[in-house]
Amino acid sequence: MARRAEPVRTCVGCRSRASSSDLLRIVVEGGELLPDARRRMRGRGAHVHPDLACLDLAERRKAFSRALRVSGPLGSKQVRLYLERFRPR
Template identity: 50%
Template sequence: MHTPLRTCIGCRATAAQSDLIRIAKVDGEPPRLTFDPAKNHPGRGAWLHHTQECLALAIKKNAFSRAFRTRVQPNELVITA
């Protein structure tokens, strides 16, 4: 059976989709990012290890802007569950 692989936007390591969390962009001002535990939210998504280190790296590298192909400033991020 094939296991889907995804790349963490923080550490850039490839891992099984089941080992990463998906973050989806919700339209609005400011951009709102939401955790997508069911992995079925419409639109673009970014994959991230569930660690503080990977989140910090993603913010430092401006990875959210690249992943969502739009400008996302760290001070504008509102991550909801």
């Protein structure tokens, strides 16, 4: 039986490609980055590995602003809390 092809996305932090199920979708709402683990929130999304190193790299490169097409500073507190609580070990 053939498997259905899974979408491939690029991590905005490390720029490596991975299946979308291996990445965490991030959306912006009111200037704050929010984790969208269920992939149901509205709007443009950016993907990042569920790893604090990739999140730090994406912030340093200002990749979220470009990927989400927003200007100004973005807060990442909610994403950081999510990764600290639920990251795979």
